Amino acid sequence: MAFLCRYIKQIGKSLITFEPTRNISLSATTCLREITEKKENNVLTIEAHYVPHKKEHLQLKLDSKACSLCATKLNVKHTDVLILSQFLRSDGCMLPRRVTRLCDVQQKRVTALVAMAQKAGLMPNLTPKSSKKNPKRRRDWKKFNMYFDEKTIKNRYRNY
């Protein structure tokens, strides 16, 4: 059904814009890979090269082979939003393990901590578009401050 809807939408789009539809994008503004075009004497060269991440110089250098949280031995609390926000997309979704490269235990622990921080309204700028940005404007009990005890995280995913 979703495929059908998308197909109909694409047909509608092509009717309006009169442009051939492309299923692959050639460049994105926030992509870590940049595509450049050069023209020399009727020869067009299109090059793609990797762009270093903006915060490359802030990367922690760890010798250990363990995942970044295990290697640093950090006892992360749900109020440490500067650490937790690194594992999130801009809409507040947790990144998959393939991207975060955390071990199984830490990934689940961080997921639980992120849920706590979001419920406490500590990361209102990393939320889906539909959510109310100001936690004080939430409904019923959600507008009041709440905090969480990290000991309520399942025993297996505790690291202290």
Added chain:
Amino acid sequence: MSLARRGQHWGTFARIWHVYDAKWQDPYRSAKLLKDYLMGLYKPIYHPLNDCGDHVVVINSKEIALRGDEWRKRVYFHHTTYHGGATWTLAWELHNKDPTLIVEKAVYSALPKNLQRRHTMQRLHIFPNNKIPKDILENISNQIKQLRPVPVRLDHIPKEEVDNFPQLLKYPKDYVLR
């Protein structure tokens, strides 16, 4: 007697006014802390028959934080003594009605259950915001340390600090940032 020792002496026998900022604090854990000051338990001259309790001014009681799902699980019971006069009010409903009542009830139940309790409660002053009347403010000479640090929202941290924070996550080479 040295001057410092004399000051200590005065402090022991005087009624000291303490201020406690309840912002992001658990009222039930704070109550156990405030009890010691209200009853004067921390003083070397303490005795149950010795009226040596201090005054405690609690501010920002509207900004208290309850743990986990306690806002919708904790229930306050009241009975009018009439038939069918029982009411059960949830913590968040009570806080909507009067933002000072949860702190007051927490301290009241933390105090020992004796005839002195209501007199001890007279020395507790609770305000929903940080506005203290002038006649109370001029007495205050001590601040009680908060139990847990007030958490900072991510959008309230200065942008410079967020941008220069050490990174734990290394994105894969072909990852498209979102």
